[in-house]
Amino acid sequence: MKKSTTELKGVKEIARRANVSIATVDRVLHNRPGVSKQTKDKINEIIIELNYQPNLLAQRLASRKTIRLATLIPMGSKETSYWEAPLSGIEQAEGEINQLGIIIDKYFYDQNSSDSFTDQTKIILESNPDGVLLAPSFVEESVKFTNGCTELGIPYVLFNSDLPNNDSLSYIGPNLYQSGYLAAQLISYLISDKDKVLIVNISKEIDNRHHLLKKEEGTRAYFKDHHKPNDILKLDIKQTDYKSIEETLSETFRENDNIKVVFVTNSRVSWVARYIDESKKDVILIGFDFLKENLEYVNNGVIDFLICQKPKEQAYRGVMSLYKHLAFSLPVEKVHFMPIDIVTKVNCPYYQN
Template sequence: MSDHEEKKKIGIKDIARLANVSIATVDRVLNNRKDVSEKTRQKIKEIIKEHNYQPNLYARSLSVKNNLSFAVLIPRTSLETGYWQLCLDGINKGISEFSAFGIIIEVFFFDQEAQQTFHDAVENILAKKFNAVIIAPIFIEETKIFVQECKSRNIHTLFINSDIKGHSSMGYIGPDLYSTGKLAGNLTSYLVGDRAKVLILSVAKGLENYKYLQTKIDGFVDYLYNTDKTLDVTVKDIPFNNYDEIEPELWRMTNEFHPDVIFVTTSRVSIIGKFFQDHQELTKPYIIGFDFLSANVDYLAKGYVDFLICQRPDKQGYLALHHLYRYYLLKEYSNEFKSMPIDILTKENYAFYEN
């Protein structure tokens, strides 16, 4: 038998024989359990690496079938934005892929404008026996309480979209929000000269729950502060979803501040694009916003939005489930995450981009 064939066919019994230990000891190392000396553990790991041992995922999936389940807790998508639908698309891709290994994955939704719906979803999750929960921490204090309860029940937690540092047991998968703000600030510094007027605008109902937006604003302002330009920066909120309510606020702010740049911190940038399309009598400022949503892309293509910063919500949803799969099924233990890529789209390159 060739060395290649031997490496290809090696199993737990072979590893135990080569290491001169019991099968139970090898199993403890593979599953990262205690009661193995560090010297023996390293010896077994070296044999595993040398022989390129791959676990039998099918056999392992049989052992966890009907015993391993994950919950996902995210906002439901709304008529105003498709952001969470993209995240759900990624989650559904993960469900389709990982359910083949016997993993049960259930999605729970809440309304971003109604805390009670979050509490109701939490109660439904805690009424069942999940091994881990993926959470979009929109309601920060409520999420902290939920995570603490999960900890007391030995349920792992993993955040997506935004982070509450130091609270989830398995970390965070999503964009570095501070860096997304800095990127928008960088773009702004190229677009305008000294003494330009910049309007930072957050548009959404229930903005009091969007605490993570401040991280973007901090990154944006900090970047501009460190340039050699003196800019007039104003921060404003429009706490509405409907265009009929947003339009008069935009009209008032535009005529009051006469901005050279509008930085929209949410994914509602299409609303700003529509406003300037409807009001051709106004001088359109540069407009920077977030996310590769169809409505946003439409106004980007028309030239009413200048830049879209994309945070890949679909990939966030999929990678969160993939991390749990690797942790529980492949026994890969790591809390080291790379933040999601931050992409810049313009009228010239959006057609070549895919979520």
Template sequence: MKITELSGVKEIARRADVSIATVDRVLHNRLGVAQKTKEKILNIIKEMDYKPNILAKRLASKRVYKFGILIPNDHNKAGYWKAPITGIESAYSEFGEFGVELSYYLFDKENRKNFVEMYDVIFEQPVDGIILAPIFLKESMDFAIKCLENRVQYVFIETNIPAARALSYIGADLYQSGRVVGNICQYLLEEKDNVLVLNIAKNVDSAEHLEKRYEGFKDFMLETFKKINITNISLESDNAEILNYELDKLLKKRDVRLIFVTNGRVHLVAEYIRKHKLKNVKLVGYNYTIQNIEYLKSGHIDFLICQKPIEQGYRAFVALYEHFIAKRKVNNVQYMPIDILTKENYMYYEY
């Protein structure tokens, strides 16, 4: 039987032998209801499979919530950040009618100053919630403090800063992600093999969070092999000539069996492997991007680790919707699956 909004609340109140106002307090998680009474009402709600008519309430209130999106601007180049944007827009198409207005503030991911400029622009107008990729850690902490001062809620995607007290973090467990890579790679290696780990990041902040992936990888390797030689190198440039020069030096010194790139710039190393026809070097990296998939298909990348970036964007929007509109508690951490792609299965991946 379909239960209308008013009759539903009245029926709950009748069955619980309480007033409609008491039911309303429980539905909106307000104080002033004895625990025993609250539990009784919640059980009745569950039995009736009652769901409040949120849309009707939103239309009645005419309140419009303003959400800002602060992420890198490479989405126009079919880069990685196109995927979270797709997820956000998908959620907006489902929940936008509940009274939400979206604004985009896109920054250059290589430029700290531009990031600060964009977050200053956000606060020039009223804003309720923000979805943020905290690429620059110090500046993102400053931004979080400003949000708290202005009572603005914010959700992190891709990278977490636990001390920043975001409404929710949506992304992978970076340490466990590194351990997953280690688990895969154990089958590609033997005792005493040489492994090269590359952190290719233009800013130090990115290198810091990539270190968590390295730590997970290293710990798994050391637990698995009695003797394994791991070299960890950070390169603060994605310039192909500089990368080629560094790889030339590193690979001349040692016979490297496997290269693990801790981020989405793995395609740069794949191009080096293709160009130099390195048949015995295995390559593992991150992210479902057009460039990476092409090298995965050609066999120059052996495995890609992916963390459903579209779903990250979708969940981030839903987290703000749940908090502001549905008035429901949001999980502080929402870890994404750690998926493994090969040239045999990438075409079936829904990211």
């Protein structure tokens, strides 16, 4: 079969069939005003008939737009090296997409200062980025920020911890409740009915704590669901220097016997480990996060289990989903719970953070 005209592709072919210019096709394609209903309908018909799919490469190239993303995470601190991992995840994603017209501006806040957080959010909103990746810490301030994003029509992705009823493009991170539940399951394998469990929440900022409480909730739920009779004690430590931690723990151990398991609800477990190591207590210790300081204690057997959730990958995925959304309008899953990994002395060398 002979073709009367050489076959054109894309907008040109649509234009030819509709007897209009490609500019008009472009207008219809992007729902821009200034096209009569009649031609619009005709063009739309052809678009459907041809099952037209735009060439994203050409689209990005011609539009001359670079996509600007902003990321906001805690800055590294002497208290924990945790945030190095997400940062390296962001940088990895950056390396993969910076040749594709994506720019990433990285902002950092002090986890102990809600003011520093608010300051950064203001700077970000003023810079009007195309998308935001946020590791929220201060609930109220974070909500204010994400509301600001929504008003400006800036899509944002949350990772590491979630925020109450928000309209984020996606949440990527642990199911906090579930990780507490899992910790409880581990614990239940290892204790008998009369042993006591001590839950330790360590955090200076009250606001960081809803995070920790979710885990605690999960833990308690497991014991309840499985009718475990064990006593569950709980400690809220707001002074995060070692001295305070030591004192609080000493007191607790003095006043309670039969504490068989200590479950620290965040990555600060290494400080409790130090106490347990120095005081030579015989307890099972469970905590969170694959940090250098924690791994030492895993290796010498003071920490028995570390619950981890690939912080680097979380951030990497966060950037990539913004990229996919903004550059290609690809659908993004609303929630991506990271797997809950259990690291022990045995599988520790093989864990990839």
